[in-house]
Amino acid sequence: MKADVGQMGAAGPAAGAVMLEVKDVSLSFGGVKAIRGVSFDIKRGEIRAIIGPNGAGKTSMLNVINGFYHPQAGTITYKGAQREKMRPYIAASQGIARTFQNVALFKGMSTLDNIMTGRTLKMHKGLGWQMLRYGPAMAEEVRHREVVEKIIDFLEIEAIRKTPVGKLPYGLQKRVELGRALAMEPELLLLDEPMAGMNLEEKQDMSRFIIDINRQMGTTMALIEHDMGVVMDLSDRVVVLDYGQKIADGTPAVVQADQKVIDAYLGVAH
Amino acid sequence: MDFLIQTVWEGLVAGVLYALIALGFVLIFKASGVFNFAQGIMVVFSALTLVGTYEKLSQLGFKGFPAAMLSLVVALAVMFVLAVLVERVVLRPLVNQPDIILFMATFGLTYLLIGVGETIFGGNPKIMITKELGLPTGSTELVLPGLGPDGRNGLVLLQHIDIAAAIIASIMIAGLATFFQYTRIGRALRAVADSHKAALSVGISLNQIWVVVWFTAGIVALVTGIMWGARSDVSFGLSTVALKALPVLILGGFTSIPGAIVGGLIIGIGEKLGELYLAPMLLGSTMGRGVESWFAFFIALAFVMFRPQGLFGDKIIERI
Amino acid sequence: MFYREAGQFKTTYRDDMAVFPILQDRIGLLVIISLAIFAIPLLGSKFFISSVMIPFLVFTLAAMGLNILTGYTGLISLGTGAFMGVGAFACYKLTTYFPNVNIIVWILASGLFSAAVGVMFGIPSLRVKGFYLAVATLAAQFFLQWCFVRIPWLFNYNVSGAIEVPERTLLGLAITGPRATPEVRYLVLLGIVALMTWVASNILHGRIGRKWMAVRDMDIAAELMGIKMLPTKLLSFAVSSYYCGVAGACMMFLWYGGGEANDVFDINASFNVLFMVIIGGLGSLIGSFFGAAFISSLPTTLKFGLPAMGIPITGATAEHMTFIVTGSLIIFFLIVEPHGLARLWQIAKEKLRLWPFPY
Known part of the structure; x- marks a missing residue:
């Protein structure tokens, strides 16, 4: 089952043109550098996972993408147009929807x-x-x-x-x-840890929904998730952040084998 | 020129009193997160208790400085009982409720204190027992050479009680700062201010802290009441004036003690200058009177638009 | 037993989205409305109508207004009294300049002026929220109150310095001024309140109401979903102030009548309306009715109720007692049911649905 879904994901609809391109983006709060010169892209129709240890800048990255934080440096190009400093509601009107790490329902x-x-x-x-x-x-x-x-x-x-x-x-x-x-019928859906705190059954349900949304509605997704099994199964490509920097980018299999990623997750002897 | 200096001085004195009320606010807001609307009423209530007790004592033939001191002790005791009651009856059952609910509860407290105060002491304004407390009365005329109109010598009138107020306020603030910085309870207070839950988890008793804080705010209120009462008189009319402490809080930030002081002085001087210069501009010098009643709030409003976190607040980073 | 929704199936979304989906609720509402229209004017004494029912209805309007802002949009305002005042003065000026237009039209139009003023003072809500905003609205309260006293044009240069309500008629019947009977004033007011409650309920159940509640519950998430903060908050200020303004106009023209002082629009009015909203229930229209009924009838009840029960009480003591009782009741209610009378009502309905079974 696991391998099956993984292969389907890799062979899935992830063949479209670049939808969103993040280039050399840096973001800092006072002295804290949350993101340092990160570049990656999201292609139309794919499920793009963003992973990394706690505090790596994943949520900040999503906040930059939907206009909640304004990066000090770098550019973001969405659907071919480079975006100026913007308010979040503009991102929403351009078809970017979002779920939150800590549920932000009304x-x-x-x-x-x-x-x-x-x-x-x-x-x-x-x-x-x-x-x-x-x-x-x-x-x-x-x-x-x-x-x-x-x-x-x-x-x-x-x-x-x-x-x-x-x-x-x-x-x-x-x-x-x-x-x-x-309900916003988004073109790009940002999911911030959609499965955090769930049990196995709930995770399976959620995974099923995510795949169905991607397949049936053709929605492009950026997904932050800590459960590696889920990430490897669902995503077409993975970008790995650590201390605000990109340390790897590629298909799940490539990323999984990357020495830097293993070091970031398991720690490395200095 | 001397008129301007006089106005600034008046503003400064009013500012000290605003700052004192704001200080009581800040103490309670820091330690319990409660926006204590009753602080202004606590000022009146404590002063009324003081004067009312002295009246009763003098009817019994006990007068002068000792009687005034006894009244002071009684007033302090009443503020302590109030602090305990507030903690028991209001705060404890309402812990973990949203801020607005606690805020409303202090509204209820305000009404309760007004009702009780008027029932016990009557609704008439009372004269503060300034002399009996050993506080200075009278005034000094300061001659400022060459600063008057047409190059004559200018005159500035300084009330001694105002000078005393400024000194006492400084001593009290210094005392509070020491208390917060160097004592066990002070440290506990700062811990509670940062996080209730974390403070609880290391064994700090929230209930005890709240009593301490409300009592401290009560002492501050009593001092404010004495100073203010000495300038005008002691009545519930003062509670509207006490609302001026709110723009002070906006300027200074809700949790900053230095902010309360600087904010108080800015508002005090600002509104006096507003009355002097703005009122004639708006509606003429007679019709325009009373600009004071709202000018402080406009200063705060203008301030909020440009620096919402207050003078000494940190920039707010919103997280999600 | 009788309060069941079993068997009432909804076959269209339209039915399911009705404000009162349950048949029994609709019957109950009809009964209340007919009681209000027929029984109260016919059976109630003049005293009851003019010092209980009319204040209740006026404050209901104001409480609804503040509830839209505070309960539904989450913005605290302490300027309600002043916004009511703007309505009263606007109505006065309008009917002075255009005496031939029906006064009811002007009462409803005067709210527009409050709305405009409300929007102006609502602008800081973009930068600050919570208590900071509450203090900002105090600026409106004190500034407008100052205007009411200092600008004689507003009260037509009357020597009394107050609004002197002229007589205005509808179909030959006096509805404002000294000759208007309490019954007539009550019925006009009832009409206005019923209409405006219906409109408020419609707005709150639709797209705009959801936007307001979204801003209240989680403003950041709301903005990330495409809800613009400033227009949404300002619209809430506008609608809220409109209701307060109409309430103020009603207060002056249908309740106080001629020659009363203007200091009814002071900060205490703001506080009173806020009490009503909190005790009634934040974010509940029916709560506005409960809260207004409770707080507005309290002074009268104490003043006349206690002597009737054999407890002698003088005017001054009654006033002090009102303070003490109001204060204690506010604290008591907050402790017992912080979500207000509306929540108690909801719980009662829930229980009634299951009755005679406990679960």
């Missing part, structure tokens, strides 16, 4: 409302119609509810549709968060 809202919020960018009826909640506003609401229900079906969370997300167990929260990101 705790006071139900599962349904959380996922509906993901449709915000696609809903346009103004305050006037919203005040009446009738006619076009209601029609729009129903139309997007249908899309959201499809996502709910896909993620198998029908039963918790109207539960406030604050009351859900961790694994389900992660799943709702994935649903919320999917």
Whole structure:
């Protein structure tokens, strides 16, 4: 099973053009250098894993990609256009969606409302119609509810549709968060440790969802994950960061055999 | 020119008092994360207790300095009991609630203290027992050669109590700083300020710390009340003035003691200058009166737009 | 037994998205509305209507307004009183310049002025949140209060320095001014409150409401999902201030009437509305009703209720008692149910659904 999925991944749809190119990006907070001159690219349709020990700058990298942090040096080219200093909502409107390391759901809202919020960018009826909640506003609401229900079906969370997300167990929260990101119909999906803190069964479910999203919807993904088994199985290419620097880049098999990667993970005698 | 110096001096004195109220705020906010809206009322309440006790004693024929000292002890004791009660009745059951809930609880405390204070001491303004406490009264006229209008000698009036207030405030702040820096409880306080959970895990008693902090804030409140009462009188009208401590906090940052002091002085001087120069510009010198009532908040507002973390705060890095 | 949703199947998303999906709730709502329209004006005394029901409805509007901002968008404001004042003065000026336009139109329009002022003072919300923002809104409170006193144009240069409410009619019936009966004023107010509650519920259940709650619950995640902070927060300020402004206009024209002082729009009004929102329940429309009912009726209850129960009480003591009781009740409620009366209501409904079984 393991090898099977791995081979499929390697032979998967990862043959598209470069979608996002990160070039010589550096980011520092005060004196702390979080990222130092990292370059890599993400090709359309692939699952790109970003791995590395704790504090290697993985989450910071995602934050740079979706415009939450602004790098001091380097360029980011997305869909052929080099991007200026930008706000996160622009990244969202360009089709970059994201899940978070520590679940960042809207705790006071139900599962349904959380996922509906993901449709915000696609809903346009103004305050006037919203005040009446009738006619076009209601029609729009129903139309997007249908899309959201499809996502709910896909993620198998029908039963918790109207539960406030604050009351859900961790694994389900992660799943709702994935649903919320999917509702944005992203072209590039950034997943920050989607399987952290999950048991084996939940991990298998989540892996299945990730593969299905990639295959069925053709969504490009950048994935941070600590579970090496998962990374090797799911990803088409892997970039390895350590202390903010890139130490390896390539297919899972290549990266796995790289001496620097082994040193970074296991430590090395000086 | 002498008029300007007088205004700045007045502002400075008001600023010291704002800083003292803000200091009480900062103490409690640092140690318990509670935005203590009742600090202003605690100032009035403690001063009322002091004056009210003295009145009762003088009715019994016990007057003068010893009676004033006894009243001071009683007022301190009342503030201690208040600290214990607040910890027992308000903070302990509300631990781990969101900040806004605790903030609202201090609103409730404010109302409670106003009600209790007025029931016991009546709603009329009282005169502070400045002389009986051994504090200086009277004033000195400072002659500033050549600084008056048309090159004549200028005059600046300095109230002795204001000078005393500035000195006492400095001593108290120095004392607090020493207490925080060098004692066991002070260290525990700083630990709690950084993280409640971590402090608990090394065996610091949160409840004890909270009582200490609220009592300290109570002492600060009493000192503030005496100083302020000596300048005007002791009444609940002061609690609106006490809201001026809030812009001070914005300027100085909610957790910085030096910030509270510098912020207090800036706000005090700023609003007096605003009254002097801005009021005539806005609506003429008679109609424009009372610019003081909001100018401090506008200073804070303008400040917030450019430096949201306050004068001494660190740059906020948002994480996700 | 009678409160069951079993058997009520939804076959369309539209049905499922209704504000009151359960039949029994809809019946209950109808009963309450008809009681409010028919029973209270017919059976309630003039005193009850003018000093219990009208204050309750006015504060409900204000509490709804603040709840939109604080409960749904997570932005604390201490300037509610001033925003109400803007509404009152705007309404006064409008009806002075255009006396022939119906006063109800002006009451509803006056909120727009509050909305504009609210947006202006909402701009700092982009940079700061929490208590820092609360202090920033105090600037609005004190500045506007100062304007109300210092700019005589606002109160038409009246010697009293206050708004003097003129008589305005609807179909020949006086609805403001000294000749308007409590019943008429109550019914007009009821209409306004019902309309605005319905609109608020619609907004909050839709796209805009979700955006606000997203900003409240996790602003960073909201922005990463394409929600722009500034427009979202400012819209919340605008709608919230609109409600407060209308509440202020209603307060002056339908409650206080002529010749009352302007200091009703002071900081204590802001605090009172905030109490209502907190005690009623942050982020709950029905909570605004509960909170307003509770806090606005407390002084009256103490003043007239205690003597009726045989506890003698003077005016001054009653005032002190109000402070003590309000203060204690706030603390008590926060300890017992920090999520407010609305949560108690929800729990009661939950229990009723299962009754007579405990689970």
